Amino acid sequence: MLQSMRDNLKGTAAIIVAALFGFIMVIGGINFFSGASGGAADKVAEVNGEKITNLDLQRAIQNRRNMIMNQFGDQAPADLLTDEKLREPVLQQLVTSSVMRQAAQDSGMVMSPAAVDREIVQIPGFQVDGKFDPQLYRDGLRRLGYSAAGFRQTMERDLVLQQYADSVTDSAFTTRAAADKVVAMSMEERDFDYALLPVNGLLDEVSVSDSEVQDYYDKHQDDFQRPEQVAIEYIDLKPSLFAKNIDISEEDVRAQFEQEKSSFQAKTRRHAAHILIEGDDQKKIAEVQSKLAAGEDFAQLAKTYSDDLGSRDEGGDLGFTAGDVFPEAFEKALAGLKVGEVSGPVTTDAGTHFIKLLEVEDSKAPTFEERKAEIKEQLQNAEAEREFVGALSRLADLAYNADSLSGPAEELGVPVQTTGLFSREGGAGIAANDKVVAAAFSPEVMLDGNTSDVLNLSSDEAVVLRVTQHKDSGTYPLEEVREKIVTRLKRDKASAQLAVKAQALQKQLEDGGDFAELAKEQGLTLETSDNTRRGGFGERGEIIEHAFAMASPASGGSTFGTFATDEGNQVVLKLRAVRPGDLSRQSSEQRAALLQQLATMDGRAELAAVQKYLTDEAKIEFSSSK
Incomplete structure:
Protein backbone atom coordinates (compact mmCIF):
# COMPACT_ATOMS: atom_id res chain seq x y z
CA MET A 1 0.00 0.00 0.00
CA LEU A 2 2.78 2.38 0.82
CA GLN A 3 5.34 0.81 -1.52
CA SER A 4 6.18 4.07 -3.27
CA MET A 5 6.92 5.71 0.05
CA ARG A 6 8.92 2.73 1.31
CA ASP A 7 11.01 2.52 -1.83
CA ASN A 8 12.05 6.16 -1.68
CA LEU A 9 12.44 6.82 2.04
CA LYS A 10 16.15 7.06 2.87
CA GLY A 11 16.36 8.44 6.40
CA THR A 12 16.89 12.18 6.03
CA ALA A 13 14.16 14.72 6.52
CA ALA A 14 14.19 15.90 2.91
CA ILE A 15 13.89 12.37 1.57
CA ILE A 16 11.19 11.50 4.08
CA VAL A 17 9.14 14.46 2.94
CA ALA A 18 9.73 13.69 -0.73
CA ALA A 19 8.83 10.04 -0.26
CA LEU A 20 5.59 10.80 1.55
CA PHE A 21 4.79 13.37 -1.12
CA GLY A 22 5.49 10.84 -3.85
CA PHE A 23 3.20 8.29 -2.20
CA ILE A 24 0.29 10.70 -2.19
CA MET A 25 0.91 11.72 -5.79
CA VAL A 26 0.50 8.07 -6.82
CA ILE A 27 -3.22 8.35 -6.07
CA GLY A 28 -3.54 11.85 -7.44
CA GLY A 29 -3.35 14.12 -4.44
CA ILE A 30 -1.10 15.70 -1.84
CA ASN A 31 -3.06 15.06 1.33
CA PHE A 32 0.12 14.85 3.42
CA PHE A 33 0.34 18.64 3.31
CA SER A 34 -3.34 19.52 3.20
CA GLY A 35 -4.74 20.95 6.36
CA ALA A 36 -1.35 21.39 7.98
CA SER A 37 -1.59 25.13 8.25
CA GLY A 38 -5.13 25.61 9.49
CA GLY A 39 -6.15 29.23 9.10
CA ALA A 40 -2.58 30.52 9.30
CA ALA A 41 -2.49 31.64 5.67
CA ASP A 42 -4.73 33.08 2.98
CA LYS A 43 -7.05 30.78 1.09
CA VAL A 44 -6.02 29.81 -2.44
CA ALA A 45 -8.93 27.44 -3.04
CA GLU A 46 -11.99 25.98 -1.35
CA VAL A 47 -13.35 22.49 -2.03
CA ASN A 48 -16.86 21.82 -0.73
CA GLY A 49 -16.18 24.31 2.06
CA GLU A 50 -12.75 22.91 2.93
CA LYS A 51 -9.99 25.49 2.59
CA ILE A 52 -6.68 24.98 0.86
CA THR A 53 -4.40 27.69 2.20
CA ASN A 54 -1.45 29.40 0.63
CA LEU A 55 0.80 27.71 3.20
CA ASP A 56 -0.55 24.30 2.13
CA LEU A 57 0.23 25.20 -1.47
CA GLN A 58 3.72 26.52 -0.75
CA ARG A 59 4.62 23.42 1.26
CA ALA A 60 3.39 21.20 -1.55
CA ILE A 61 5.28 23.22 -4.18
CA GLN A 62 8.50 23.03 -2.18
CA ASN A 63 8.21 19.32 -1.71
CA ARG A 64 7.39 18.77 -5.38
CA ARG A 65 10.58 20.75 -6.06
CA ASN A 66 12.46 18.45 -3.68
CA MET A 67 11.18 15.44 -5.59
CA ILE A 68 12.42 16.85 -8.89
CA MET A 69 15.82 17.66 -7.36
CA ASN A 70 16.07 14.14 -5.91
CA GLN A 71 15.28 12.70 -9.33
CA PHE A 72 17.48 14.90 -11.52
CA GLY A 73 20.11 16.24 -9.08
CA ASP A 74 22.18 19.09 -10.47
CA GLN A 75 20.76 18.42 -13.93
CA ALA A 76 17.24 19.39 -12.89
CA PRO A 77 15.87 21.85 -15.51
CA ALA A 78 15.60 25.25 -13.84
CA ASP A 79 12.31 26.03 -15.56
CA LEU A 80 10.70 22.99 -13.90
CA LEU A 81 11.53 24.28 -10.43
CA THR A 82 9.88 27.69 -10.52
CA ASP A 83 6.77 28.47 -8.49
CA GLU A 84 5.06 29.60 -11.67
CA LYS A 85 5.64 26.23 -13.33
CA LEU A 86 4.68 24.16 -10.29
CA ARG A 87 1.78 26.16 -8.89
CA GLU A 88 -0.97 25.09 -11.30
CA PRO A 89 -0.40 21.28 -11.30
CA VAL A 90 0.29 21.16 -7.56
CA LEU A 91 -2.87 23.12 -6.75
CA GLN A 92 -4.90 20.79 -8.96
CA GLN A 93 -3.42 17.84 -7.09
CA LEU A 94 -4.37 19.41 -3.78
CA VAL A 95 -7.93 19.77 -5.04
CA THR A 96 -8.02 16.14 -6.19
CA SER A 97 -6.67 15.03 -2.82
CA SER A 98 -9.34 17.04 -1.05
CA VAL A 99 -12.29 15.58 -2.97
CA MET A 100 -10.90 12.06 -2.61
CA ARG A 101 -10.41 12.45 1.13
CA GLN A 102 -13.92 13.83 1.55
CA ALA A 103 -15.31 10.87 -0.40
CA ALA A 104 -13.40 8.49 1.87
CA GLN A 105 -14.79 10.21 4.96
CA ASP A 106 -18.33 10.13 3.56
CA SER A 107 -17.89 6.39 2.97
CA GLY A 108 -17.10 5.90 6.66
CA MET A 109 -13.60 4.58 6.04
CA VAL A 110 -11.23 4.43 9.02
CA MET A 111 -7.79 2.97 9.72
CA SER A 112 -7.10 1.17 12.99
CA PRO A 113 -4.20 2.38 15.18
CA ALA A 114 -2.56 -1.04 14.84
CA ALA A 115 -2.60 -0.79 11.04
CA VAL A 116 -1.04 2.67 11.19
CA ASP A 117 1.66 1.42 13.53
CA ARG A 118 2.45 -1.49 11.24
CA GLU A 119 2.99 0.85 8.31
CA ILE A 120 5.22 3.22 10.28
CA VAL A 121 7.57 0.55 11.61
CA GLN A 122 8.00 -0.85 8.08
CA ILE A 123 9.31 2.44 6.64
CA PRO A 124 12.99 1.78 5.71
CA GLY A 125 14.01 5.28 6.72
CA PHE A 126 13.16 4.37 10.31
CA GLN A 127 15.07 1.08 10.21
CA VAL A 128 18.61 -0.13 10.80
CA ASP A 129 19.49 -3.52 9.31
CA GLY A 130 15.81 -4.11 8.55
CA LYS A 131 14.70 -3.44 12.11
CA PHE A 132 12.70 -0.43 13.32
CA ASP A 133 15.00 2.02 15.13
CA PRO A 134 13.33 4.30 17.69
CA GLN A 135 16.13 6.89 17.55
CA LEU A 136 15.89 7.26 13.77
CA TYR A 137 12.14 7.58 14.13
CA ARG A 138 12.39 10.33 16.75
CA ASP A 139 15.11 12.17 14.82
CA GLY A 140 13.05 12.05 11.64
CA LEU A 141 9.96 13.43 13.35
CA ARG A 142 11.96 16.24 14.97
CA ARG A 143 13.36 17.27 11.59
CA LEU A 144 9.88 17.26 10.10
CA GLY A 145 8.50 19.22 13.04
CA TYR A 146 6.05 16.49 14.05
CA SER A 147 5.12 15.00 17.36
CA ALA A 148 4.56 11.25 17.40
CA ALA A 149 0.80 11.83 17.68
CA GLY A 150 0.82 14.36 14.84
CA PHE A 151 2.74 12.06 12.54
CA ARG A 152 0.41 9.16 13.29
CA GLN A 153 -2.57 11.37 12.52
CA THR A 154 -1.05 12.32 9.18
CA MET A 155 -0.30 8.70 8.34
CA GLU A 156 -3.82 7.63 9.31
CA ARG A 157 -5.34 10.30 7.06
CA ASP A 158 -3.21 9.25 4.10
CA LEU A 159 -3.83 5.54 4.63
CA VAL A 160 -7.59 6.15 4.61
CA LEU A 161 -7.18 8.02 1.34
CA GLN A 162 -5.19 5.09 -0.09
CA GLN A 163 -7.83 2.71 1.24
CA TYR A 164 -10.48 4.59 -0.71
CA ALA A 165 -8.39 4.49 -3.88
CA ASP A 166 -7.83 0.76 -3.39
CA SER A 167 -11.56 0.20 -2.98
CA VAL A 168 -12.00 1.54 -6.52
CA THR A 169 -9.02 -0.11 -8.23
CA ASP A 170 -9.37 -3.47 -6.45
CA SER A 171 -13.02 -3.80 -7.48
CA ALA A 172 -12.14 -3.67 -11.18
CA PHE A 173 -12.18 -6.88 -13.19
CA THR A 174 -11.84 -8.04 -16.77
CA THR A 175 -13.77 -10.69 -18.69
CA ARG A 176 -12.38 -13.83 -20.32
CA ALA A 177 -13.60 -12.54 -23.69
CA ALA A 178 -11.65 -9.30 -23.28
CA ALA A 179 -8.56 -11.25 -22.28
CA ASP A 180 -8.96 -13.52 -25.30
CA LYS A 181 -8.96 -10.51 -27.64
CA VAL A 182 -5.88 -9.01 -26.02
CA VAL A 183 -3.98 -12.29 -26.16
CA ALA A 184 -5.04 -12.98 -29.75
CA MET A 185 -3.29 -9.79 -30.88
CA SER A 186 -0.47 -9.31 -28.38
CA MET A 187 0.69 -12.93 -28.47
CA GLU A 188 0.14 -13.55 -32.16
CA GLU A 189 2.92 -15.57 -33.75
CA ARG A 190 4.09 -15.59 -37.38
CA ASP A 191 6.40 -17.88 -39.30
CA PHE A 192 8.35 -16.37 -42.18
CA ASP A 193 11.55 -16.58 -44.22
CA TYR A 194 13.48 -13.66 -45.62
CA ALA A 195 16.58 -12.75 -47.57
CA LEU A 196 18.36 -9.42 -47.22
CA LEU A 197 19.97 -7.79 -50.25
CA PRO A 198 22.69 -5.51 -48.76
CA VAL A 199 23.15 -2.04 -50.20
CA ASN A 200 26.77 -1.57 -49.10
CA GLY A 201 28.12 -3.80 -51.82
CA LEU A 202 26.87 -1.40 -54.52
CA LEU A 203 27.86 1.96 -53.01
CA ASP A 204 31.29 2.07 -54.64
CA GLU A 205 29.71 1.37 -58.03
CA VAL A 206 27.28 4.29 -57.75
CA SER A 207 28.23 7.83 -58.74
CA VAL A 208 26.50 11.09 -57.87
CA SER A 209 26.90 14.29 -59.89
CA ASP A 210 27.25 17.79 -58.49
CA SER A 211 23.94 18.74 -60.09
CA GLU A 212 22.19 15.87 -58.30
CA VAL A 213 23.66 17.01 -54.99
CA GLN A 214 22.60 20.61 -55.64
CA ASP A 215 19.12 19.53 -56.68
CA TYR A 216 18.66 17.39 -53.53
CA TYR A 217 19.95 20.23 -51.35
CA ASP A 218 17.56 22.72 -52.94
CA LYS A 219 14.55 20.43 -52.53
CA HIS A 220 15.27 19.41 -48.91
CA GLN A 221 16.09 22.71 -47.25
CA ASP A 222 14.02 21.77 -44.19
CA ASP A 223 16.39 18.88 -43.52
CA PHE A 224 19.38 21.19 -43.23
CA GLN A 225 18.14 23.85 -40.83
CA ARG A 226 20.65 24.93 -38.20
CA PRO A 227 19.57 26.43 -34.84
CA GLU A 228 21.23 29.57 -33.55
CA ALA A 243 42.64 23.77 -2.35
CA LYS A 244 44.97 21.57 -4.41
CA ASN A 245 47.70 24.25 -4.25
CA ILE A 246 47.46 24.91 -0.51
CA ASP A 247 50.02 23.28 1.76
CA ILE A 248 49.19 22.94 5.45
CA SER A 249 52.13 22.33 7.77
CA GLU A 250 52.00 19.88 10.64
CA GLU A 251 52.73 22.80 12.98
CA ASP A 252 49.52 24.47 11.86
CA VAL A 253 47.62 21.23 12.31
CA ARG A 254 49.01 20.73 15.79
CA ALA A 255 48.28 24.32 16.76
CA GLN A 256 44.65 23.88 15.69
CA PHE A 257 44.48 20.60 17.61
CA GLU A 258 45.81 22.22 20.77
CA GLN A 259 43.23 24.98 20.42
CA GLU A 260 40.47 22.39 20.08
CA LYS A 261 41.88 20.46 23.00
CA SER A 262 41.94 23.52 25.27
CA SER A 263 38.33 24.34 24.45
CA PHE A 264 37.13 20.75 24.63
CA GLN A 265 34.44 20.23 27.17
CA ALA A 266 33.57 16.74 28.22
CA LYS A 267 29.86 16.19 27.79
CA THR A 268 27.83 13.93 29.96
CA ARG A 269 25.46 11.76 27.94
CA ARG A 270 22.51 10.14 29.65
CA HIS A 271 20.78 7.03 28.41
CA ALA A 272 17.03 7.42 28.95
CA ALA A 273 13.90 5.34 28.74
CA HIS A 274 10.33 6.47 29.24
CA ILE A 275 6.70 5.49 29.39
CA LEU A 276 4.54 8.05 27.54
CA ILE A 277 0.86 8.54 28.29
CA GLU A 278 -0.69 10.78 25.64
CA GLY A 279 -3.56 13.09 26.48
CA ASP A 280 -4.92 13.50 29.99
CA ASP A 281 -5.76 9.91 30.94
CA GLN A 282 -5.40 10.30 34.72
CA LYS A 283 -6.60 6.76 35.39
CA LYS A 284 -3.89 5.29 33.19
CA ILE A 285 -1.26 7.61 34.69
CA ALA A 286 -2.21 6.57 38.21
CA GLU A 287 -2.18 2.90 37.25
CA VAL A 288 1.33 3.12 35.78
CA GLN A 289 2.57 5.12 38.77
CA SER A 290 1.17 2.54 41.17
CA LYS A 291 2.79 -0.37 39.34
CA LEU A 292 6.14 1.43 39.26
CA ALA A 293 5.91 2.11 42.97
CA ALA A 294 5.21 -1.59 43.50
CA GLY A 295 8.51 -2.39 41.78
CA GLU A 296 7.18 -3.86 38.55
CA ASP A 297 9.59 -4.06 35.61
CA PHE A 298 9.88 -0.69 33.84
CA ALA A 299 10.56 -2.16 30.38
CA GLN A 300 7.55 -4.48 30.58
CA LEU A 301 5.31 -1.62 31.71
CA ALA A 302 6.55 0.46 28.78
CA LYS A 303 5.59 -2.32 26.34
CA THR A 304 2.15 -2.53 27.92
CA TYR A 305 1.23 1.09 28.60
CA SER A 306 3.42 3.48 26.56
CA ASP A 307 1.79 5.40 23.70
CA ASP A 308 5.17 5.99 22.04
CA LEU A 309 5.23 3.30 19.37
CA GLY A 310 8.82 4.25 18.54
CA SER A 311 10.15 3.09 21.89
CA ARG A 312 7.59 0.93 23.64
CA ASP A 313 8.64 -2.33 22.00
CA GLU A 314 12.19 -1.55 23.12
CA GLY A 315 11.12 -1.19 26.72
CA GLY A 316 10.85 2.59 26.38
CA ASP A 317 14.51 2.99 25.32
CA LEU A 318 15.12 6.48 23.89
CA GLY A 319 18.87 6.35 23.43
CA PHE A 320 21.39 8.94 24.64
CA THR A 321 21.03 12.67 25.14
CA ALA A 322 23.61 15.32 25.98
CA GLY A 323 20.87 17.56 27.36
CA ASP A 324 19.68 18.92 24.03
CA VAL A 325 17.47 16.19 22.56
CA PHE A 326 14.28 16.18 24.63
CA PRO A 327 12.02 18.98 25.95
CA GLU A 328 13.38 21.07 28.78
CA ALA A 329 11.17 19.55 31.47
CA PHE A 330 12.18 16.06 30.34
CA GLU A 331 15.91 16.87 30.33
CA LYS A 332 15.68 18.53 33.76
CA ALA A 333 13.96 15.52 35.30
CA LEU A 334 16.46 13.13 33.67
CA ALA A 335 19.43 15.12 34.96
CA GLY A 336 18.09 14.81 38.51
CA LEU A 337 18.00 11.02 38.46
CA LYS A 338 20.58 8.47 39.53
CA VAL A 339 21.24 5.42 37.37
CA GLY A 340 18.33 3.02 37.75
CA GLU A 341 15.96 5.63 39.23
CA VAL A 342 12.53 6.44 37.76
CA SER A 343 10.97 9.89 37.87
CA GLY A 344 7.48 10.80 38.87
CA PRO A 345 5.04 12.08 36.21
CA VAL A 346 6.68 14.70 33.94
CA THR A 347 4.45 16.74 31.63
CA THR A 348 5.50 17.97 28.16
CA ASP A 349 3.55 18.84 25.02
CA ALA A 350 3.70 15.16 24.02
CA GLY A 351 1.94 14.00 27.20
CA THR A 352 2.95 12.60 30.57
CA HIS A 353 6.28 10.76 30.93
CA PHE A 354 7.74 8.40 33.49
CA ILE A 355 11.49 8.61 32.91
CA LYS A 356 14.20 6.12 33.82
CA LEU A 357 17.96 6.81 33.73
CA LEU A 358 19.64 3.70 32.33
CA GLU A 359 23.30 4.80 32.30
CA VAL A 360 25.64 7.81 32.26
CA GLU A 361 28.54 8.19 29.83
CA ASP A 362 31.27 10.87 29.82
CA SER A 363 32.94 11.78 26.52
CA LYS A 364 36.75 11.82 26.08
CA ALA A 365 38.93 14.21 24.08
CA PRO A 366 40.26 12.68 20.80
CA THR A 367 44.01 12.20 20.27
CA PHE A 368 46.13 14.17 17.78
CA GLU A 369 46.47 11.15 15.47
CA GLU A 370 42.70 10.70 15.47
CA ARG A 371 42.13 14.33 14.47
CA LYS A 372 45.17 15.03 12.28
CA SER A 473 19.94 30.17 -37.29
CA GLY A 474 19.49 29.28 -40.91
CA THR A 475 20.40 26.66 -43.46
CA TYR A 476 23.68 24.80 -43.28
CA PRO A 477 25.87 25.69 -46.28
CA LEU A 478 25.95 23.02 -48.94
CA GLU A 479 29.63 22.26 -48.34
CA GLU A 480 28.93 21.39 -44.69
CA VAL A 481 26.30 18.82 -45.64
CA ARG A 482 27.61 17.68 -49.04
CA GLU A 483 29.04 14.40 -47.72
CA LYS A 484 25.79 13.57 -45.98
CA ILE A 485 23.82 14.23 -49.19
CA VAL A 486 26.19 12.18 -51.33
CA THR A 487 25.85 9.23 -48.95
CA ARG A 488 22.08 9.54 -48.98
CA LEU A 489 21.88 9.70 -52.76
CA LYS A 490 24.24 6.77 -53.23
CA ARG A 491 22.17 4.64 -50.87
CA ASP A 492 18.95 5.65 -52.65
CA LYS A 493 20.41 4.77 -56.07
CA ALA A 494 21.88 1.50 -54.88
CA SER A 495 18.66 0.58 -53.09
CA ALA A 496 16.65 1.33 -56.25
CA GLN A 497 18.90 -1.00 -58.22
CA LEU A 498 18.48 -3.69 -55.57
CA ALA A 499 14.71 -3.20 -55.62
CA VAL A 500 14.60 -4.43 -59.22
CA LYS A 501 16.53 -7.52 -58.22
CA ALA A 502 14.35 -8.04 -55.13
CA GLN A 503 11.12 -7.75 -57.11
CA ALA A 504 12.41 -10.26 -59.63
CA LEU A 505 13.17 -12.66 -56.79
CA GLN A 506 9.69 -12.16 -55.37
CA LYS A 507 8.17 -12.94 -58.79
CA GLN A 508 10.13 -16.20 -58.93
CA LEU A 509 8.82 -17.13 -55.47
CA GLU A 510 5.25 -16.33 -56.44
CA ASP A 511 5.71 -18.60 -59.48
CA GLY A 512 6.56 -21.48 -57.16
CA GLY A 513 10.33 -21.17 -56.90
CA ASP A 514 12.15 -22.67 -53.90
CA PHE A 515 13.35 -19.83 -51.64
CA ALA A 516 16.40 -21.68 -50.35
CA GLU A 517 17.63 -22.62 -53.81
CA LEU A 518 16.99 -19.17 -55.30
CA ALA A 519 18.78 -17.48 -52.39
CA LYS A 520 21.79 -19.77 -52.79
CA GLU A 521 21.96 -19.10 -56.53
CA GLN A 522 22.06 -15.35 -55.92
CA GLY A 523 24.57 -15.52 -53.08
CA LEU A 524 22.03 -14.50 -50.43
CA THR A 525 21.54 -15.85 -46.94
CA LEU A 526 18.08 -17.21 -46.20
CA GLU A 527 16.89 -16.47 -42.68
CA THR A 528 14.06 -18.45 -41.06
CA SER A 529 12.01 -16.92 -38.27
CA ASP A 530 9.41 -19.22 -36.68
CA ASN A 531 7.12 -18.52 -33.71
CA THR A 532 7.95 -14.83 -34.02
CA ARG A 533 6.11 -12.25 -31.94
CA ARG A 534 5.84 -8.50 -32.34
CA GLY A 535 8.74 -6.28 -31.34
CA GLY A 536 12.46 -6.11 -31.86
CA PHE A 537 15.14 -3.50 -32.41
CA GLY A 538 17.11 -2.11 -35.31
CA GLU A 539 16.80 -3.66 -38.73
CA ARG A 540 15.47 -6.91 -37.26
CA GLY A 541 12.65 -4.90 -35.68
CA GLU A 542 11.85 -3.30 -39.05
CA ILE A 543 11.61 -6.71 -40.70
CA ILE A 544 9.29 -8.04 -37.99
CA GLU A 545 7.12 -4.93 -38.26
CA HIS A 546 6.71 -5.47 -42.02
CA ALA A 547 6.00 -9.18 -41.49
CA PHE A 548 3.15 -8.35 -39.11
CA ALA A 549 1.77 -5.73 -41.52
CA MET A 550 1.38 -8.27 -44.33
CA ALA A 551 -1.92 -9.97 -45.07
CA SER A 552 -2.33 -13.46 -43.62
CA PRO A 553 -1.77 -16.21 -46.21
CA ALA A 554 -4.55 -18.53 -47.29
CA SER A 555 -4.56 -21.96 -45.74
CA GLY A 556 -1.57 -23.88 -47.04
CA GLY A 557 -0.29 -20.87 -49.00
CA SER A 558 2.18 -18.02 -48.52
CA THR A 559 2.23 -14.25 -48.83
CA PHE A 560 5.22 -12.43 -50.32
CA GLY A 561 6.53 -8.90 -49.90
CA THR A 562 9.49 -6.71 -50.82
CA PHE A 563 10.56 -3.56 -48.96
CA ALA A 564 13.56 -1.41 -48.11
CA THR A 565 14.90 -0.89 -44.60
CA ASP A 566 16.00 2.49 -43.26
CA GLU A 567 19.58 1.60 -44.25
CA GLY A 568 18.52 1.06 -47.87
CA ASN A 569 18.85 -2.72 -47.78
CA GLN A 570 16.16 -4.59 -49.71
CA VAL A 571 14.29 -7.45 -48.06
CA VAL A 572 12.29 -10.20 -49.74
CA LEU A 573 9.97 -11.89 -47.24
CA LYS A 574 7.81 -15.00 -47.44
CA LEU A 575 5.07 -15.18 -44.78
CA ARG A 576 4.12 -18.83 -44.24
CA ALA A 577 1.78 -18.91 -41.23
CA VAL A 578 -0.11 -16.70 -38.79
CA ARG A 579 -1.34 -17.98 -35.41
CA PRO A 580 -3.42 -15.74 -33.13
CA GLY A 581 -2.45 -15.84 -29.49
CA ASP A 582 -4.45 -18.35 -27.46
CA LEU A 583 -5.15 -17.70 -23.80
CA SER A 584 -5.81 -21.37 -23.19
CA ARG A 585 -2.24 -22.18 -24.25
CA GLN A 586 -0.89 -20.16 -21.35
CA SER A 587 -0.23 -21.71 -17.95
CA SER A 588 -2.71 -21.09 -15.16
CA GLU A 589 -0.19 -18.75 -13.54
CA GLN A 590 0.22 -16.78 -16.79
CA ARG A 591 -3.55 -16.55 -17.28
CA ALA A 592 -4.03 -15.33 -13.73
CA ALA A 593 -1.25 -12.76 -14.12
CA LEU A 594 -2.69 -11.49 -17.40
CA LEU A 595 -6.19 -11.18 -15.99
CA GLN A 596 -4.79 -9.35 -12.96
CA GLN A 597 -2.78 -7.02 -15.20
CA LEU A 598 -5.83 -6.19 -17.31
CA ALA A 599 -7.91 -5.68 -14.18
CA THR A 600 -5.24 -3.33 -12.81
CA MET A 601 -5.34 -1.30 -16.02
CA ASP A 602 -9.12 -1.14 -15.82
CA GLY A 603 -8.86 -0.19 -12.14
CA ARG A 604 -6.57 2.71 -12.90
CA ALA A 605 -8.94 3.92 -15.58
CA GLU A 606 -11.87 3.65 -13.16
CA LEU A 607 -9.97 5.53 -10.46
CA ALA A 608 -9.22 8.33 -12.92
CA ALA A 609 -12.92 8.41 -13.83
CA VAL A 610 -13.93 8.55 -10.15
CA GLN A 611 -11.49 11.37 -9.49
CA LYS A 612 -12.84 13.30 -12.48
CA TYR A 613 -16.44 12.71 -11.38
CA LEU A 614 -15.78 13.83 -7.81
CA THR A 615 -13.92 16.90 -9.04
CA ASP A 616 -16.66 17.78 -11.54
CA GLU A 617 -19.36 17.41 -8.88
CA ALA A 618 -17.47 19.30 -6.17
CA LYS A 619 -18.00 22.96 -5.46
CA ILE A 620 -14.54 24.36 -6.10
CA GLU A 621 -13.59 28.00 -5.78
CA PHE A 622 -10.16 29.36 -6.62
CA SER A 623 -8.79 32.66 -5.42
CA SER A 624 -8.17 35.31 -8.07
CA SER A 625 -4.40 34.70 -7.85
CA LYS A 626 -4.68 31.12 -9.16
Missing part, protein backbone atom coordinates in the same frame (compact mmCIF):
# COMPACT_ATOMS: atom_id res chain seq x y z
CA GLN A 229 24.47 28.55 -31.86
CA VAL A 230 27.22 30.03 -29.71
CA ALA A 231 30.55 28.88 -28.35
CA ILE A 232 31.95 30.39 -25.16
CA GLU A 233 35.07 30.77 -23.10
CA TYR A 234 34.56 30.84 -19.36
CA ILE A 235 36.17 30.95 -15.94
CA ASP A 236 34.68 28.43 -13.53
CA LEU A 237 35.58 29.33 -9.95
CA LYS A 238 35.40 26.65 -7.25
CA PRO A 239 37.21 26.33 -3.92
CA SER A 240 38.70 23.05 -5.15
CA LEU A 241 40.73 25.01 -7.72
CA PHE A 242 42.62 26.62 -4.87
CA ALA A 373 43.79 14.21 8.84
CA GLU A 374 40.45 15.89 9.43
CA ILE A 375 42.02 19.06 10.84
CA LYS A 376 44.40 19.30 7.87
CA GLU A 377 41.51 19.00 5.45
CA GLN A 378 39.50 21.58 7.38
CA LEU A 379 42.37 24.08 7.34
CA GLN A 380 42.99 23.45 3.66
CA ASN A 381 39.31 23.91 2.81
CA ALA A 382 39.06 27.03 4.97
CA GLU A 383 42.03 28.62 3.22
CA ALA A 384 40.66 27.57 -0.18
CA GLU A 385 37.32 29.10 0.73
CA ARG A 386 39.02 32.38 1.63
CA GLU A 387 40.90 32.39 -1.67
CA PHE A 388 37.69 31.51 -3.50
CA VAL A 389 35.81 34.40 -1.87
CA GLY A 390 38.67 36.77 -2.62
CA ALA A 391 38.84 35.66 -6.24
CA LEU A 392 35.08 35.92 -6.56
CA SER A 393 35.08 39.49 -5.30
CA ARG A 394 37.69 40.43 -7.92
CA LEU A 395 36.27 38.40 -10.80
CA ALA A 396 33.58 40.84 -11.92
CA ASP A 397 35.97 43.83 -12.00
CA LEU A 398 38.71 41.90 -13.80
CA ALA A 399 36.33 40.48 -16.42
CA TYR A 400 34.38 43.69 -17.03
CA ASN A 401 34.99 44.93 -20.59
CA ALA A 402 37.83 42.43 -21.04
CA ASP A 403 38.44 41.48 -24.66
CA SER A 404 39.37 38.00 -23.50
CA LEU A 405 39.17 36.07 -20.22
CA SER A 406 42.79 34.97 -20.41
CA GLY A 407 43.99 38.09 -18.57
CA PRO A 408 41.53 37.78 -15.63
CA ALA A 409 42.23 34.05 -15.42
CA GLU A 410 45.99 34.62 -15.25
CA GLU A 411 45.49 37.27 -12.59
CA LEU A 412 43.44 34.85 -10.48
CA GLY A 413 45.62 31.83 -11.19
CA VAL A 414 42.85 29.77 -12.70
CA PRO A 415 42.35 28.28 -16.20
CA VAL A 416 40.18 29.57 -19.03
CA GLN A 417 37.96 26.85 -20.45
CA THR A 418 36.03 26.70 -23.71
CA THR A 419 33.06 24.91 -25.23
CA GLY A 420 32.09 23.92 -28.74
CA LEU A 421 29.02 25.33 -30.42
CA PHE A 422 25.71 24.73 -28.66
CA SER A 423 22.13 25.87 -29.16
CA ARG A 424 19.52 27.28 -26.81
CA GLU A 425 18.72 23.67 -25.94
CA GLY A 426 22.12 23.48 -24.25
CA GLY A 427 25.13 21.30 -24.81
CA ALA A 428 27.66 19.22 -22.93
CA GLY A 429 29.44 20.06 -19.67
CA ILE A 430 28.94 23.60 -18.42
CA ALA A 431 26.70 24.30 -21.44
CA ALA A 432 24.08 21.99 -19.92
CA ASN A 433 23.48 24.50 -17.14
CA ASP A 434 20.38 26.62 -17.75
CA LYS A 435 21.94 29.75 -16.22
CA VAL A 436 24.96 29.48 -18.50
CA VAL A 437 22.78 28.98 -21.58
CA ALA A 438 20.57 31.93 -20.67
CA ALA A 439 23.58 34.20 -20.14
CA ALA A 440 25.32 33.08 -23.35
CA PHE A 441 22.24 33.84 -25.45
CA SER A 442 21.41 37.14 -23.76
CA PRO A 443 21.66 40.06 -26.23
CA GLU A 444 24.29 41.96 -24.23
CA VAL A 445 26.61 38.93 -24.22
CA MET A 446 25.81 37.26 -27.54
CA LEU A 447 25.30 40.36 -29.69
CA ASP A 448 27.10 43.19 -27.89
CA GLY A 449 30.17 41.09 -27.06
CA ASN A 450 30.12 41.86 -23.34
CA THR A 451 31.32 39.59 -20.58
CA SER A 452 28.45 38.10 -18.58
CA ASP A 453 27.70 38.98 -15.00
CA VAL A 454 29.11 36.57 -12.46
CA LEU A 455 26.75 33.59 -12.43
CA ASN A 456 26.39 31.93 -9.04
CA LEU A 457 25.68 28.32 -10.01
CA SER A 458 25.78 27.22 -6.39
CA SER A 459 27.11 28.37 -3.04
CA ASP A 460 30.62 27.26 -4.02
CA GLU A 461 30.68 27.68 -7.79
CA ALA A 462 30.61 30.84 -9.90
CA VAL A 463 31.09 31.34 -13.63
CA VAL A 464 31.78 34.29 -15.90
CA LEU A 465 31.71 33.85 -19.67
CA ARG A 466 32.17 35.45 -23.06
CA VAL A 467 30.83 34.38 -26.44
CA THR A 468 33.68 33.50 -28.79
CA GLN A 469 31.59 32.39 -31.76
CA HIS A 470 28.02 33.08 -32.83
CA LYS A 471 26.12 31.48 -35.69
CA ASP A 472 22.65 32.68 -36.63
